[in-house]
Amino acid sequence: xxxxxxxxxxxxxxxxxxxxxxxxxxxxxxxxxxxxxxxxxxxxxxxxxxxxxxxxxxxxxxxxxxxxxxxxxxxxxxxxxxxxxxxxxxxxxxxxxxxxxxxxxxxxxxxxxxxxxxxxxxxxxxxxxxxxxxxxxxxxxxxxxxxxxxxxxxxxxxxxxxxxxxxxxxxxxxxxxxxxxxxxxxxxxxxxxxxxxxxxxxxxxxxxxxxxxxxxxxxxxxxxxxxxxxxxxxxxxxxxxxxxxxxxxxxxxxxxxxxxxxxxxxxxxxxxxxxxxxxxxxxxxxxxxxxxxxxxxxxxxxxxxxxxxxxxxxxxxxxxxxxxxxxxxxxxxxxxxxxxxxxxxxxxxxxxxxxxxxxxxxxxxxxxxxxxxxxxxxxxxxxxxxxx
Numbered sequence: 001x002x003x004x005x006x007x008x009x010x011x012x013x014x015x016x017x018x019x020x021x022x023x024x025x026x027x028x029x030x031x032x033x034x035x036x037x038x039x040x041x042x043x044x045x046x047x048x049x050x051x052x053x054x055x056x057x058x059x060x061x062x063x064x065x066x067x068x069x070x071x072x073x074x075x076x077x078x079x080x081x082x083x084x085x086x087x088x089x090x091x092x093x094x095x096x097x098x099x100x101x102x103x104x105x106x107x108x109x110x111x112x113x114x115x116x117x118x119x120x121x122x123x124x125x126x127x128x129x130x131x132x133x134x135x136x137x138x139x140x141x142x143x144x145x146x147x148x149x150x151x152x153x154x155x156x157x158x159x160x161x162x163x164x165x166x167x168x169x170x171x172x173x174x175x176x177x178x179x180x181x182x183x184x185x186x187x188x189x190x191x192x193x194x195x196x197x198x199x200x201x202x203x204x205x206x207x208x209x210x211x212x213x214x215x216x217x218x219x220x221x222x223x224x225x226x227x228x229x230x231x232x233x234x235x236x237x238x239x240x241x242x243x244x245x246x247x248x249x250x251x252x253x254x255x256x257x258x259x260x261x262x263x264x265x266x267x268x269x270x271x272x273x274x275x276x277x278x279x280x281x282x283x284x285x286x287x288x289x290x291x292x293x294x295x296x297x298x299x300x301x302x303x304x305x306x307x308x309x310x311x312x313x314x315x316x317x318x319x320x321x322x323x324x325x326x327x328x329x330x331x332x333x334x335x336x337x338x339x340x341x342x343x344x345x346x347x348x349x350x351x352x353x354x355x356x357x358x359x360x361x362x363x364x365x366x367x368x369x370x371x372x373x374x375x376x377x378x379x380x381x382x383x384x385x386x387x388x
Contacts, residue, residue, distance in 0.1 A: 009127030014355035018339070022349040031289040033378040034350035034370060036172060037359040038323070040240040041369045044277075045288040048239060051280030055273040062272060066263040067256075068095025068248070069275045076248050080233075083207070086220035088250055094259055095278075097250045097270050099205050102232040102249040103168075104130050105262050109255060110165035111136035118159060119168040120151065122175055122325070122353055124203070127168050135167035136165070142359055145316050145327060149178025153187035160195050170203040171217070172210060172320025175356045175365040177300075179210060179305045181317035182217045189222045205247075206321040208238045208289065209298050214319055220250065227252050237321075238289055239281045244274050288332040296322045299375055306379040307366070311386050322369050325353065329362040331386055338364050346381040 026032045043049075067073070073090035080088045096102055103126050111117055111134030119127040121140035133139040141156055143149045151169060160167075169188075171180040192198060202233040210216055219229055227278035234247030251259055263269070273309040303324050312330030328338045339352040342364070351367075353360030368375055 006133055006135065009132040009135075011125060011132065013125050015351050018343070018349050018351055022343065023349070025343070030347055030351055032347050032383070033374050034349045035368065035375065035378055036351050036368045037368050039242040039294060039369060040237060040322070041371070042240040042288075042292050044240050044244070045281070045284075047284050048241070048277045048281045051284075052244075052273045052277035054238050055276035060272040060276055064269045064272050064275060066269050067260050068093065068270060069272075069279075070242065072275045072279050073248075075279050079282045080218075080220065080250070084216070084218040084220055086218060088220065092250050092253065092256060093248055094251055094256065094263065095246070095270050095275065096263065097245040097247070097267055098236060099203070099232050099234050099247040100126055101263075101266065102230070103127060103201070103203070105259050105266075106166065106168075106199075106232075106249075107131055107134055107136070108262070109258065110199060114163060115165045116161060116163040117166045117168065118164065118168070120170055120173065121357035122149075122363065123168075123170060123356055124174050125356055128357060137163070139164070140357065140359060141167075141169075143173070143176060143178060145363075148316055149173060149176035149318065149325065150180040150184060153184045153191060157191040157195075158186055160198060162197070163220065164195070164198050166199045166201060168201045168203065169219075172187070172206040174206070175320055175323050175351070175353070175360070176325040177314075177318030177321045177323045178316075178325075179214055179216075185217050185219070185222075186250060189219075189225055192225060196228075199230070200225060201230045201232065203232045205232060205234055205237055207233060209293055209296060209322060210320045211300060212317075212319065227254070230255070235278055235281055241277075241281070244271075244277060246270060246274050246278050250369055264380075294369065299370075299372050300324070300374060303366060303368050305378070306376075307376055310379070310383055313386075322367060324366045324368060325363050327364065328364050335361050335364055341385065342382055346378075346385045348378040348381055 072095040077088045107130040113135040115136040118139045207216040231250040235241040307326040315326035335352040351365040353363030
């Protein structure tokens with residue numbers, strides 16, 4: 001068989017490889033503490049689960065509109081107004097099976113040989129993977145530890161060329177937990193006025209997971225770029241619904257029809273019962289969301305301090321999401337070696353910083369989506385390993 005060359009350019013998400021290896025070691029009888037995978041360790045709230053069950057019992061067994069149930073898109077628009085004060089038409093909301101289809105479709109809409117697409121590095125690995133797949137040139141936006149892994153607007157604007165088609169930003173960020181301050185977002189948006197040919201994808205999937213009084217700055221609140229802005233969000237992180245595969249994006253008018261066609265060609269529509277559960281999530285009580293974020297905050301405070309106390313390790317404050325991204329250069333190990341030794345010698349699953357781009361060398365991602373007790377034990381194991 002002769003395969004298309006584009007398939008060889010497609011990368012992967014190493015966190016799933018780490019999860020598989022951790023599973024193998026656990027099956028062999030080892031006690032593995034998983035601080036690798038990026039998913040909440042909480043159950044989906046019960047009223048959401050019951051809404052999905054009821055939808056199945058009531059006969060929600062068929063196809064739905066390719067862009068999502070009207071009631072769900074209306075609920076999304078109302079939720080965005082409640083959280084951000086942004087006015088969004090349900091007609092601009094497209095519901096998809098998770099957040100990755102939005103990334104894939106947005107990059108496919110702009111990426112081709114000769115085009116340039118900018119993306120955060122270190123950043124979610126699927127950005128760079130899909131850019132490469134389309135044949136476009138990936139242009140990294142360097143995120144540095146000394147700036148709390150926030151992007152620098154002047155640097156981003158300085159990298160724009162006449163070939164730049166799309167800029168991807170992510171705040172709060174995976175893998176770093178970094179949060180970009182409003183003043184940098186203001187500068188970026190103002191600077192984009194001189195580059196009307198450049199579109200923007202804002203990945204805001206962690207928008208409800210912020211700490212120490214930080215407030216989310218949604219790009220939806222900048223009217224000057226709404227005609228070229230794509231905003232990604234969803235249910236996976238906020239409502240502990242990773243396995244339900246439910247996400248959405250707000251698209252500018254000119255992209256709604258072609259992206260809906262991509263949905264038809266790719267997946268037809270999203271699971272009907274899952275969409276009813278999504279309505280319940282947005283319109284029902286939010287107490288469990290607030291409780292989950294409060295527990296993440298407690299863990300965050302512990303793990304950042306504990307990592308800074310480890311020999312050869314320093315860790316910047318994590319302002320959002322549920323990740324810490326410590327610098328491990330002082331241990332004498334590179335990122336991949338640290339990942340492998342933490343897993344095989346200490347029984348702690350983490351993810352190498354290089355899984356998130358070349359600029360992640362010297363770092364390891366810790367997900368604190370695990371109980372405080374297990375996080376404490378994991379840090380103790382790593383401390384013993386480093387001291388040995």
